[in-house]
Amino acid sequence: MFLMSTIKYPGAQHPVIKGSNVMDHHSKRGMFLENDVNESNQYYRECKRALIYKKPTPVQVVRVDYPARNKAKIVEAYYRTPSTTDYNGVYRGKYLDFEAKETKNKTQFPISMIHSHQIEHLKGVKYHGGIGFFLIRFNSHDKTFLIDSADLILAIEKAEKSFIPYMWFEKNGIVIKEGLYPRLSYLDAVDAKYFKEDN
Amino acid sequence: MFLMSTIKYPGAQHPVIKGSNVMDHHSKRGMFLENDVNESNQYYRECKRALIYKKPTPVQVVRVDYPARNKAKIVEAYYRTPSTTDYNGVYRGKYLDFEAKETKNKTQFPISMIHSHQIEHLKGVKYHGGIGFFLIRFNSHDKTFLIDSADLILAIEKAEKSFIPYMWFEKNGIVIKEGLYPRLSYLDAVDAKYFKEDN
Numbered sequence: 001m002f003l004m005s006t007i008k009y010p011g012a013q014h015p016v017i018k019g020s021n022v023m024d025h026h027s028k029r030g031m032f033l034e035n036d037v038n039e040s041n042q043y044y045r046e047c048k049r050a051l052i053y054k055k056p057t058p059v060q061v062v063r064v065d066y067p068a069r070n071k072a073k074i075v076e077a078y079y080r081t082p083s084t085t086d087y088n089g090v091y092r093g094k095y096l097d098f099e100a101k102e103t104k105n106k107t108q109f110p111i112s113m114i115h116s117h118q119i120e121h122l123k124g125v126k127y128h129g130g131i132g133f134f135l136i137r138f139n140s141h142d143k144t145f146l147i148d149s150a151d152l153i154l155a156i157e158k159a160e161k162s163f164i165p166y167m168w169f170e171k172n173g174i175v176i177k178e179g180l181y182p183r184l185s186y187l188d189a190v191d192a193k194y195f196k197e198d199n
Numbered sequence: 200m201f202l203m204s205t206i207k208y209p210g211a212q213h214p215v216i217k218g219s220n221v222m223d224h225h226s227k228r229g230m231f232l233e234n235d236v237n238e239s240n241q242y243y244r245e246c247k248r249a250l251i252y253k254k255p256t257p258v259q260v261v262r263v264d265y266p267a268r269n270k271a272k273i274v275e276a277y278y279r280t281p282s283t284t285d286y287n288g289v290y291r292g293k294y295l296d297f298e299a300k301e302t303k304n305k306t307q308f309p310i311s312m313i314h315s316h317q318i319e320h321l322k323g324v325k326y327h328g329g330i331g332f333f334l335i336r337f338n339s340h341d342k343t344f345l346i347d348s349a350d351l352i353l354a355i356e357k358a359e360k361s362f363i364p365y366m367w368f369e370k371n372g373i374v375i376k377e378g379l380y381p382r383l384s385y386l387d388a389v390d391a392k393y394f395k396e397d398n
Contacts, residue, residue, distance in 0.1 A: 051323045053283055056257035059273065074258065074276040084252055088287065090296070093328025095289035124250045129292025 033102040033137045033144070037087065040182035050187060052089030052096060058082055084121045091187065092195060095130035097122065098149075102137035108163035109136060111156050119156070122149035131194050135176070135186060136169060145173030146189040232301040232336045232343070236286065239381035249386060251288030251295060257281055283320045290386065291394060294329035296321065297348075301336035307362035308335060310355050318355070321348035330393050334375070334385060335368060344372030345388040 037054070044050045063076035085099040099122070101113045114134075125132035132149035151172055155164050174189040191198075236253070243249045262275035284298040298321070300312045313333075324331035331348035350371055354363050373388040390397075 045323070048323075048326065051320075051327050051329075056255040056281075058255035059258045059260075059276070061258075072278055074278070075274060077258070077273040077276055079271055079273070080255075082255075090294035090324060090327040090329040093293070095292070095294040095329075097289070121250075124244070124247075125289060127247065128250050128289040130250075130289040130294075 033100050033135070034086075036183040037100050037135065037186075040184045040186065041087070041089075043182040044187060050089060050091040050096070052087060052091065054087050055082070055084065081115075081117070083117055085118050091131075091190065092198075094194075095125070095128075096190070097125045097130055098133045098135060100135040100137070102139055102144075104139045105163075105166075106138070106140040107166050109138075109166070109169065110163050111159060112162065114152070114156060119153050122153065126150055131190065133190070133193070135184070136173065138166060138169070141166070144176045144178070144184060144186075145169045146176055146186055146193065147173045148193060232299050232334070233285075235382040236299050236334065236385075239383045239385065240286070240288075242381040243386060249288060249290040249295070251286060251290065253286050254281070254283065280314075280316070282316055284317050290330075290389065291397075293393075294324070294327075295389070296324045296329055297332045297334060299334040299336070301338055301343075303338045304362075304365075305337070305339040306365050308337075308365070308368065309362050310358060311361065313351070313355060318352050321352065325349055330389065332389070332392070334383070335372070337365060337368070340365070343375045343377070343383060343385075344368045345375055345385055345392065346372045347392060 034054070041050075041052045041054070044052060058080040059074075059077045060080050061074050061077045063074070065073045065075050067073055085097055087100065088095070088097040090096065099114070099118050101109075103109055103113065122132040126149065134147045134149060134152050135144055136147060136152075137144040147169065152164070155168060155172075174192055176189050177185040179185065233253070240249075240251045240253070243251060257279040258273075258276045259279050260273050260276045262273070264272045264274050266272055284296055286299065287294070287296040289295065298313070298317050300308075302308055302312065321331040325348065333346045333348060333351050334343055335346060335351075336343040346368065351363070354367060354371075373391060375388050376384040378384065
């Protein structure tokens with residue numbers, strides 16, 4: 001069920017960073033939250049724990065060429081703003097939906113990193129009975145938190161400044177255990193937060 | 200809640216078809232199942248009945264130019280095969296996942312229209328407790344059916360020929376009511392099929 005051959009050592013897929021951008025191991029890992037989440041989702045799918053995918057980045061295709069038969073080549077296209085969050089899927093019969101963000105900032109999380117369409121979408125997820133949350137990574141602390149979407153949205157709406165202090169996450173979030181398989185055990189945090197009674 | 204201004208008269212978004220491709224009203228409508236599903240999802244979102252989206256088509260971006268500041272222009276990209284189905288979301292607390300297909304064939308549905316990754320994905324949806332189905336439209340009959348994913352997958356796996364007869368859909372599917380708002384009342388069919396006890 002768990003196909004070891006398709007699981008990569010963490011960091012193996014990370015592009016090589018040359019010259020002045022060389023970073024130490026921890027910072028480099030932190031630069032790639034998306035990659036870690038994708039690898040974790042692949043692991044969770046293979047061991048049949050959940051079915052969660054990253055949505056493709058929406059692209060507005062303007063012009064397509066057909067240089068070879070049956071082979072469409074997109075020659076003009078633009079990135080579009082997604083109307084939803086990046087990740088969704090099904091876990092223990094429930095609809096799961098989340099957004100993952102990382103910051104290098106040591107003491108605070110800039111509110112501008114969360115977009116209004118993501119807030120509206122996650123409010124809708126809750127309204128319809130789904131599970132919605134954020135994965136927020138502080139690279140400098142080497143820590144990733146799971147935060148319930150309603151909690152972070154409330155903190156954002158109440159905020160008098162343009163950021164949420166790091167300590168707020170220490171107080172309100174669940175720290176996600178990191179390892180090899182999966183890279184981020186975020187479903188353990190989901191169990192602790194949303195399936196307490198069943199455990 | 201329901202923003203009338205953003206709902207279009209059905210067919211309004213359909214591109215004009217010129218010359219030898221001119222079709223009568225019914226056939227033209229049938230050519231655009233995806234558009235009808237998208238408009239229905241928009242309606243369902245606006246009246247807060249469900250939160251269901253079409254996933255963006257995955258694109259492998261090879262080369263990006265920056266002709267103007269902050270404006271990325273994709274100049275080489277290719278369509279990728281999706282690993283999942285086209286639609287998913289949350290309805291009445293449950294995870295919903297489906298694929299929509301249409302055929303001009305009068306007497307049968309070609310099995311080749313359903314891809315193996317879609318079958319595997321929908322098996323996973325059921326395994327994890329989600330609701331999975333197909334919307335199958337027969338343009339020549341001007342009829343769209345909702346079919347439970349397990350039912351159609353079983354019929355495909357048992358099939359001795361390369362198609363499923365139209366009559367099988369008449370027997371095993373739920374006919375979806377069509378109208379203005381929404382274009383396809385497919386959530387009524389979902390209620391009838393999956394929420395019988397609650398109604």
